[in-house]
Amino acid sequence: MEFVVTHSYADFDALASQIAINxxxxxxxxxxxxxxxxxxxxFLALHKDHFELTPIQEINLDGVSRxxxxxVRRADRLTAxxxxxxxxxxxxxxxxxxxxxxHEAAPDDLRGNVEVVEPxxxxxxxx
Numbered sequence: 639m640e641f642v643v644t645h646s647y648a649d650f651d652a653l654a655s656q657i658a659i660n661x662x663x664x665x666x667x668x669x670x671x672x673x674x675x676x677x678x679x680x681f682l683a684l685h686k687d688h689f690e691l692t693p694i695q696e697i698n699l700d701g702v703s704r705x706x707x708x709x710v711r712r713a714d715r716l717t718a719x720x721x722x723x724x725x726x727x728x729x730x731x732x733x734x735x736x737x738x739x740x741h742e743a744a745p746d747d748l749r750g751n752v753e754v755v756e757p758x759x760x761x762x763x764x765x
Contacts, residue, residue: 640665641697642706645715646672651759653678655708655738657689666706669694671718694718704734711739711755713746723748 642659644652648670656668670691674682682689699721710716713723725733726748735750740758 639667639698639701640704640706641667641669641692641702642708643669643671643694643710643716643719644708645710646718648674648678648709650675650678650681651740652709653681653689656691659706659708659738663706666704667692667697669697671716702733704736707735707737707739707748707750709739709741711737711741711747711750711753712744713748716748726750 640663642656642663644656648656653674660666660668668689668691671694673679674691682691699719702722705719705722705726707716713727716723722733726735729749735748736752737748737750738754740756742757743755
């Protein structure tokens, strides 16, 4: 089984990334960890038939062979997939991990078989 997941309180770039992966890989399940941001919640209320998100609790994490992490790679933002985190950290050869992210590196970043990490879409810091 394959699924795509992002951080809890998902914003539009996180949702768009999940949808993009699902367009490229139609069998991939779009998973939801926790709540989404209010604007995304409102959008999904209008378009729920087109952009279904499966609660992570409904996914058998033991049966996962591929996971896409989008808009996130920090382990502390993915505690809802704790059973899978061990396999990711150990680089289990039976698990394919693909990461697409744009956030700055952090000490608890997960590693993937494929990692696309580019500093795009960030606002400049204004002091």
